[in-house]
Amino acid sequence: MNTTPTDNLNSAQKEAVSHGKGPMLVLAGAGSGKTKIITERIAHLVGTENIAPRNILAVTFTNKAANEMKGRINGLIGNLTRSLWIGTFHSVCLRILKREITNLEGFGRDFTIYDDGDQIKLIKQCMAELDISDRTLTPRSIRSKIDGAKNKGLGPEDFKADAYEETVSKVYDLYEKELRKANALDFSDLLHITVRLFNEKPDVLKRYQTLFQYILVDEYQDTNPVQYKIVELLSKKHKNLFVVGDDNQSIYGWRGADITNILDFEKDFPDTRIIKLERNYRSTKTILEASNKLISNNKHRHEKDLWSENVQGDPISYYLARNEKDEAKYVGAQIQLEAAKEEFTYKSIAIFYRTNTQSRQIEEELLYRSIPYRIVGGIGFYQRAEVKDVLAYLRVIANSQDEMSLRRIINVPARGIGKGTIERLEKIAAKNGVLLFDALGLSARDNTIPKGTAVKLERFYKLITGLISFSENNGIGELIDRVLQKTGYLDILEKEPERRENVGELFNIAAEFEKEGSKEDNPERDESGTTELNEFLDRVSLASDLDTYNDKTDQVALMTLHSAKGLEFPVTFIIGIEENLLPHFNSIREGEIEEERRLLYVGLTRAKEKIYLTSSSRRLVFGKEENPTPSRFLLEIPEEFITAQVHQGDFNRASGSRAKKSNLPSKAPVQQSSSNGKSYKAGQQIEHKKFGLGTIRNVEGSGDSAKVTVHFARYGTKKIIASYLEKK
DNA sequence: GGGGCTAAGCTTTTT
DNA sequence: GCTTAGCCCC
Numbered sequence: 001m002n003t004t005p006t007d008n009l010n011s012a013q014k015e016a017v018s019h020g021k022g023p024m025l026v027l028a029g030a031g032s033g034k035t036k037i038i039t040e041r042i043a044h045l046v047g048t049e050n051i052a053p054r055n056i057l058a059v060t061f062t063n064k065a066a067n068e069m070k071g072r073i074n075g076l077i078g079n080l081t082r083s084l085w086i087g088t089f090h091s092v093c094l095r096i097l098k099r100e101i102t103n104l105e106g107f108g109r110d111f112t113i114y115d116d117g118d119q120i121k122l123i124k125q126c127m128a129e130l131d132i133s134d135r136t137l138t139p140r141s142i143r144s145k146i147d148g149a150k151n152k153g154l155g156p157e158d159f160k161a162d163a164y165e166e167t168v169s170k171v172y173d174l175y176e177k178e179l180r181k182a183n184a185l186d187f188s189d190l191l192h193i194t195v196r197l198f199n200e201k202p203d204v205l206k207r208y209q210t211l212f213q214y215i216l217v218d219e220y221q222d223t224n225p226v227q228y229k230i231v232e233l234l235s236k237k238h239k240n241l242f243v244v245g246d247d248n249q250s251i252y253g254w255r256g257a258d259i260t261n262i263l264d265f266e267k268d269f270p271d272t273r274i275i276k277l278e279r280n281y282r283s284t285k286t287i288l289e290a291s292n293k294l295i296s297n298n299k300h301r302h303e304k305d306l307w308s309e310n311v312q313g314d315p316i317s318y319y320l321a322r323n324e325k326d327e328a329k330y331v332g333a334q335i336q337l338e339a340a341k342e343e344f345t346y347k348s349i350a351i352f353y354r355t356n357t358q359s360r361q362i363e364e365e366l367l368y369r370s371i372p373y374r375i376v377g378g379i380g381f382y383q384r385a386e387v388k389d390v391l392a393y394l395r396v397i398a399n400s401q402d403e404m405s406l407r408r409i410i411n412v413p414a415r416g417i418g419k420g421t422i423e424r425l426e427k428i429a430a431k432n433g434v435l436l437f438d439a440l441g442l443s444a445r446d447n448t449i450p451k452g453t454a455v456k457l458e459r460f461y462k463l464i465t466g467l468i469s470f471s472e473n474n475g476i477g478e479l480i481d482r483v484l485q486k487t488g489y490l491d492i493l494e495k496e497p498e499r500r501e502n503v504g505e506l507f508n509i510a511a512e513f514e515k516e517g518s519k520e521d522n523p524e525r526d527e528s529g530t531t532e533l534n535e536f537l538d539r540v541s542l543a544s545d546l547d548t549y550n551d552k553t554d555q556v557a558l559m560t561l562h563s564a565k566g567l568e569f570p571v572t573f574i575i576g577i578e579e580n581l582l583p584h585f586n587s588i589r590e591g592e593i594e595e596e597r598r599l600l601y602v603g604l605t606r607a608k609e610k611i612y613l614t615s616s617s618r619r620l621v622f623g624k625e626e627n628p629t630p631s632r633f634l635l636e637i638p639e640e641f642i643t644a645q646v647h648q649g650d651f652n653r654a655s656g657s658r659a660k661k662s663n664l665p666s667k668a669p670v671q672q673s674s675s676n677g678k679s680y681k682a683g684q685q686i687e688h689k690k691f692g693l694g695t696i697r698n699v700e701g702s703g704d705s706a707k708v709t710v711h712f713a714r715y716g717t718k719k720i721i722a723s724y725l726e727k728k
Numbered sequence: 729g730g731g732g733c734t735a736a737g738c739t740t741t742t743t
Numbered sequence: 744g745c746t747t748a749g750c751c752c753c
């Protein structure tokens with residue numbers, strides 16, 4: 001424990017790790033040892049400065065990062081790690097709220113956490129109740145308004161500028177009331193209510209200010225205003241705030257992240273020391289130089305240039321595919337080539353894309369070639385209907401106020417309680433001033449309910465209350481078993497093996513959780529007085545598919561560029577480098593090109609040795625054929641770092657997806673034959689003095705006088721005489 | 729009340 | 744092209 005682990009650090013890293021008191025901003029470029037800095041610093045604080053682990057708070061961006069960090073720190077300081085506060089903003093706030101939320105009026109301790117889906121459903125319900133059927137106001141758009149407001153600490157009363165805002169305000173207001181009634185918090189509430197707690201209860205704030213002597217924040221560039229507020233409040237007493245980030249990797253602006261948090265850090269926190277980590281240990285020189293050039297097109301950033309002493313490495317490969325199928329084929333073929341090499345295995349390879357839908361074609365191809373793969377993120381395990389159903393039962397058992405979950409399961413499996421009956425139940429609840437769940441118990445004595453239906457309701461009510469008492473004396477695994485049997489859900493699963501497997505997996509997760517909980521005495525549960533079931537549901541609510549990703553099994557990893565942040569792979573593919581996809585259509589429209597550029601930057605800098613980029617000349621968007629052009633970002637990567645290969649062949653013929661080698665920046669394809677060595681074919685990359693790089697769509701005639709239809713990345717489609725074109 | 733069909737909307741990214 | 748929500752018929 002007393003080992004000084006600074007031997008393997010460079011001087012800038014050492015300076016950061018052993019920084020004393022006061023605020024510090026570490027601008028850590030990609031691959032510069034960011035995680036290492038934080039883990040070593042925590043070990044340093046505990047081991048050398050003798051700070052008690054419980055007085056250290058470390059905030060990460062994902063649960064996975066938190067777990068990884070715990071693992072690494074554990075290797076340095078052993079089981080002292082257990083009492084550190086490490087987690088995402090959401091999980092740390094949850095932990096605080098579990099202990100303290102009862103200090104706020106109207107909040108109960110065993111609250112349920114509503115995820116995105118629950119949120120949308122509740123908003124819809126509120127809109128229906130308020131009779132809002134405006135086409136321009138979708139539940140989604142209202143959700144983003146509400147989330148945005150909570151991220152900035154605004155309430156319903158802050159929307160009154162115009163009629164539109166008035167409507168948002170009404171929905172927001174009712175939505176909040178419904179949440180309180182259900183004893184539920186949404187994702188944003190976890191942060192928002194924590195700030196409210198700190199503002200309204202100074203003594204509570206003071207306790208945590210005193211507790212957290214040292215605060216460390218990873219991925220600081222992606223913090224939003226509430227998160228900033230939390231950090232600001234908590235660090236006010238000791239002022240030992242240590243943040244690490246890279247403004248070039250800020251990619252969560254759409255979720256309210258404010259890049260000025262990192263750009264203005266030294267203004268916000270006086271006497272800040274700044275350290276730049278610019279030496280990259282991950283990538284080849286080629287990859288770094290290409291990435292540097294790309295990102296230098298952004299205006300809003302700290303000046304920072306990564307350098308490396310690694311080898312120059314291979315050029316980046318670019319392939320222009322004929323269509324998505326061809327793109328996938330190319331990726332599959334290259335993976336087989338790479339994986340055949342001695343130095344690489346499947347797990348050293350990753351495929352990144354901008355949108356989740358892009359994984360489909362790739363999946364098909366990998367299946368066809370029997371290449372093992374794993375999709376990280378996307379429609380996750382916890383999103384599956386059967387998993388949500390079982391969890392909804394558990395949630396109702398843990399918190400019978402949770403109306404959203406009750407509505408979900410009241411007729412699953414079908415037990416004759418339909419829409420009409422639920423409406424009558426609502427009336428009973430309103431009339432008696434009780435919750436929907438309690439109305440179930442009153443239904444037998446209510447004359448608005450037909451006798452037969454009342455029996456069904458009574459039976460369901462008894463079922464749940466029976467399960468509630470069962471849960472008091474039994475573990476979660478047993479409870480899940482019991483739920484499946486007593487509710488008849490097992491019969492649904494009988495016929496669907498895939499669903500059965502998923503529920504089985506949930507059972508395993510519960511068993512694992514119980515084992516973990518019993519292994520160590522659990523101080524947290526005692527302090528907050530929560531139950532094991534509640535704790536399990538909390539954990540599950542914050543869990544994401546990304547967390548379970550590990551690189552132990554030999555599989556190719558598929559994920560979005562967003563999910564790729566923080567990871568590294570020897571070989572990476574980034575597909576769909578096209579206008580309207582990367583940069584994405586919506587971002588172009590909203591003028592958020594810089595964030596899109598950072599997204600590609602994140603993707604490029606994940607690679608250690610080899611990068612493959614692809615774009616396609618055809619793509620199905622919403623089931624319609626589009627002819628995308630290569631991304632403008634491609635032109636920002638200097639030609640010297642790229643070897644391009646363009647699919648050659650008839651665009652209209654389905655077969656024969658042969659590809660010929662060519663050099664995008666320099667040489668003409670060898671195979672071409674023409675009087676002057678200049679013949680053109682659809683699909684080819686060319687360059688025009690004024691319009692820049694483009695792709696040939698169509699050729700009429702031959703030789704220099706041919707009329708060529710070209711699609712340019714920046715100027716759209718033009719018809720041009722061949723002699724004005726340069727073959728690339 | 730339940731099940732099956734059609735139409736509309738959808739996809740940016742996630743704690 | 745795929746999924747969900749709402750409608751209609753049994």
